[in-house]
Amino acid sequence: MINDSILSVNNLSVYIYANQRCNKAVQNVSFEVKKGKILGMIGESGCGKSITASAIMQLLPELARIEEGEIIFHDDDGDIRIDKLEKNGSEMRKIRGEKITMIFQDPMTALNPVYTVGFQIMESLKHHLNMSKKQAKDRAIELLREMGIPSPERRVDEYPHQYSGGMRQRAMIAMAMACNPKLLIADEPTTAIDVTIQAQIFELMLKLQNQYNMTIMLITHDMGVIAELADDVVVMYMGSIVENGSIDEILMKAAHPYTKALLKCIPILGKGKSQELEPIKGTTPDPYDRPKGCQFYPRCDYATDKCLEVPETYYISETHSVKCWHYMRVLENE
Amino acid sequence: MNNSNNVLIKLRDVKIYFPIFKGVFKRAVGYVKAVNGVDLDIYQGETLGLVGESGSGKTTLGKGILQLLKISSGEVTYKFNGEEKNLKSLSDEEMFEARKRMQIVFQDPYSTLNPALTIFNQLQDPLKKFGVKSKSKRREILEHLLEEVNMPKESLNHYPNEFSGGQRQRIGIARALSLSPNFIVLDEATSALDVSIQAQVLKLLSSLKEERDLTYLFITHNLSVAEYFCDRIAVMYLGKIVEISTAEEIYNNPLHPYSKALISAIPVVDPQSKFDRKRIILEGDVPDPANPPSGCPFHPRCKEVMEECKYNIPELKKLLKNAKGHYVSCHLYKDEFTKK
């Protein structure tokens, strides 16, 4: 069981101390990323999904701190406790380039506009893999070709602004893939691009998974993206994981009221006007004035007094866990 | 529904070009053809979805209809009290009247309200302009409007930073309603919201439509939302409308190769349908609107491209066999168009 995961996160809590306040952005989060699978992490804005990713990369802002818990990277030659590493130490930097890489929503923030795309890919090849300039350039061209960029021999010497939106995204993925990382963290990789381009990027990510046996952790707010790509799903709400399971379990047998409500408020293409959307009542609470116990109960249809206590984690199957007192009622009420 | 008497807004060959300036003397060296010849009828009481990707010109067209952007050529007519009027040739008085009837709700909940003024202070000026002289009367009207969009009336005394995205969007809707318009452009009005909030706002918009007998132009890039919310959908590509039909028709029977690709590209939250769909992956990106391709604007990416598509610009024509009114601009269907 342990051997097939590449990353384990146990009881991770991350608090943010901006503006003289303490925001418990991530609380007691545990999950596993399985080798060769795509883990989808879904949640609305402010649910702590991006903070979790930053914690794994040790890229948290200065005023944020890992309070407790462990992040373990299962490398081929032993486990590495990422949370114990120094934020900017040489070990962490090595992990960031060679073991875990991250791609972002906006490729323009990840690509430096004053250097050519090829130069930026070659930099990391030269630095991490000690390649010569010639080797690095050949590899960069190869990478761009693999990511589906037409005429890479010419494109390698072009600047990011000469690329179109979809191609920038590909170039950023090429850069992330340069040193054959074990895990790719994609933070909202398709949120800023159009659906037809998004479909291209989906294709590319599935190719990475199938051909290179990449493990991908996909962070998004879009249930559609999850449904298309993910093998396993983690649902987050207000800093906690409320439900965790395989994609089929989440979509067909959602056991947490939040997951269920989330699925009911998205219009599904093809069902048109016949579908009845059920909005979740109320708004997401103020992170500085959180409800006691279950974070979702003020908006929940199943809420009882029991919900004032923090719910335990129940296992419905080996892969499917849920953090709700009333999951049985939710499951029965199909 | 397709009775021509019911047309509220009629667009004929509307073009909106933005000049590109270059060089020391800032001469116009070309034009971005954001909207490049659009014919469109918006019927009284319908919700018309305008769907397209970024750069398709859908927002530009929406703002053009409201005269927020200058229309380069073509005409927009608007029906006042049963009389069609060209918006370009309105007198000041008529324009004043027209402003009351047409409003817009914007996309970004953070830029839609002025962070420096209280809600009351920024919402009262339109009322003041349109003749509500007493301050207490203005306050009363705004309180009423806020309650209509399910916001507490005390919100008037607060600053925008005290509200969440969904609440700001509601206030934006209240502002659009403040002069009782009958036509509202919803420019990606729910796109920036979380899905749970998006559903609330969509519900609110539908109930407002019922109560106030509104006509919506719903601009969005999200076809799933458009299909749920709209009566008819127009698909735009590179400044042109390539297909219009009812929402079900567009989904069940898309004709234009671009509409087909667009629909197949949308991720669907439905485990059953996940595997029996064939996805059409389009090559490349949307071309530069400053330099659109010759012939059909879609031909460089089209899977079913024919020789003719490279030279002839297809016209948006009605299909003969479909009584509900399915219009498409594609050479593939030239045998099926009615003869004029």
Place this chain on the structure above:
Amino acid sequence: MNKNKISKLDKKMDKIKEKEEKGLLKEQKMNRTLRKFLNNKLAVIGLFILLAITFSSIFAPIICRYEPGKIDLRNALKPPSRAHIFGTDKLGKDVFARVLYGGRISILVGFGSGIGSAIIGVLIGSYAGYKGGWFDKTFLRISEVLIAFPQIILVLLLVTIVGQSLWNLLFIFILTGWAPMYRMARARMLSIREEEYVQALKAFGVSDFVICYKHMLPNAIGPIVINITLSTAMFILEETSLSFLGLGVPLNLPTWGNILYAAQNISILRNNWWIWLPPGIMISLFVLGLNFVGDGLRDAFDPTYQG
């Protein structure tokens, strides 16, 4: 060193966490900008210096024992003593009194021209930025000419035309100094103009003046205030150098620059340091204070800078 800093930050975090858990931290009542400003030590020191100098200048008649213009030839060129804490100049005038009274005029010239040029620059600049067109183009060209032309020469030219007096100097400073303010306000408005709330007001056909001055201008207030503090410092230095050249405020009025004018004499520069050093220090302190406050305001208004 690094370790030490981290643990200090950690301690601060622990403290906040403890308070938060006890529910002690309520929603911050105080304006965030103001709190960030007050947390900035240099800015608070700067503000303190400014207030101290300004108030002692305003209340100079109460603080000083001597009239600034009172000539006492028997006590000329006396070094600092109990009777004259900053000594006396070559006509026996009390330097301390002259520095304080001088501050009144210098600060008046500084703030007066700073605020005056801001009012003109902002009024024109915001409308030009919002409206564009010929109005914008005209003033843009004028401001470019003003900025490209060496200001000191322009001032000299104007001084010879309109003559030397306190009010003329203020007038000249405002006339030559509004251009940077104009450009700043214009640039801000150009970006605010694209905000959706401005579009919404336009869709209602609300008048341009209301949109521009009531709705847009308050969003530009941050950079305007910062610019006023920094341009005030510049005007004070400019007044000093003009007066030092004998072209600023007429010599019969004491200003910091006029006091320094005396130091043109080489023997005073060598032997009587108490005549030129106190006004020199006053000018430096005041300008330094303004710059501290300006930098503090800039950080406080910057939303990306967390406090």
